Amino acid sequence: MSGITNLHESRALSVGFRAGVSRVEITPQAPIWMSGYPHRKHASRSVVHSLWAKVLAIEDENARTVIVATDLIGLPRAITDFVSARLQEEYGLERSQILFNSTHTHNGPVVWPNLRAMFDLGKREKGEVLEYGRGLAAHLFRAIAEALKNLEPAFLSYGLGKAHFAANRREWTPEGVRIGVNPLGAVDLDVPVLEVRSQDQQLRAVVFGYACHNTTCPDDSYELNGDYAGFAQIELEKSHPEATAMFLMLCGGDQNPNPRGSFELAERHGKALAAEVDRIRGASLRKLEPPIQAAFENIDLVFAPHTRETFEKELREPDPSRRRRAAAILKSYDESSPARCTLYPIQAIRLGPDLTILALGGEVMASYSLRVKKEYPGNLVVAAYSNDVMSYIPSRRALREGGYEVVESMVYYCQPGQYSDDVEDRIFAGIRSVLQRVGLHSEESLAEATPESSLRTRLISLFRDLNVGTDLEWSADTSLLRSGLLDSLATLQLAEWIQRQVGADVDLLQFDLSEEWETIARIEQFIARHRQSQAG
């Protein structure tokens, strides 16, 4: 090969991406208290497979970004801010350029202060957990530095598949919403795949994601492992020993694997996911091009109003987690600083025109990713459990329904109660702002409905708010009832909305639901008829 050809080649490559990959083992070296379930009684007993922090660094001519995947329940802001500040100081990375994701495995160590009211830790156990966190921060920094040091020319490509073991877990019962299986609830089965190859076409990294809790293993086990995401990574690295497999947890806040309850099932789900990742890699990938763009904002999420009395009462309750939460909140009252809101991180990393990763904090429900992808059709990956995991993030509709993710989990997260009604509005305003900063704009047809918008636009906006079939194309003849899209709560809310449009009490029992409300066109006709009869 002549020198001239080599020169041409290196110039051609210099305008593309460069990528660096690294990993560091983060399996606790000694028995440690495990996170995810409140009823564990002692520290871990054994290790099924190692836990990892894996790093993909990417750079183009002008910018860099770093994606960090960890087999952990949830990296808290205390750690991600600390590591980011050091990276900023020593490598000049902006906060927006660093994405930390956690797989949410329920078979890993406690990562303090994530879920801090869940555990009854003695002084020694607490010391071990804090020590693990300090070591973890050092490990993360070292792994990121290493990935930045081994950047070399790379080809990036992206594809999308589906896996089918996630199920909506918010089951309706006469006593309210419980954790179970809800076959009618929202699910997001997407499996995004980002492939990284070297200049000579060697596979270097595969980043893939799924929106489902890592809760397949028994909830009373004391064996450290990464659950299905851990098994999926192992499977991919077994068939591609030259590559690093990285899992990103997506919006699986209200999703559980189905079936679940054993190590065998965790391995089976992991293998199914790995097989789908390889199928997509073999079938259809789109090559990505620079530039890299990144944006990051912290917004405020507001809690419902609370008073000191609530926690004085809670302090006397039998549940020790509630007593721990109450004590912490009362202390904040004593110090005149009771939390009225919490910071919420929203980040976007765009890799050219064909892929944007939106990374949200917390345990985000699937309806969020369905709604974002609807508003921004194209190649958008919506990760959750990113940069901080401060709580579950319920949809507006789930807030009205209640249940574990909305109410009880806030005790374990040591938050002073559920969020105010506007949590989804605030997050979507933040998402639009962050995506706009990387050049993405929402579809005009789905722009916020105003009182001046057409009846059709406002109806579609209502269905979106109700999280009704958010992955559907809405048209005048979309069948609502026969397709089971409207459950009883959504039907009631639609009825209330129609009453407001008509401007008078309508006898809702008088018309046949399946006839009058069958399609969007019929609802429009119904409202028009009532308005006419009022005018006449």
Ligand SMILES: [Zn+2]
């Ligand atoms: Zn969870």
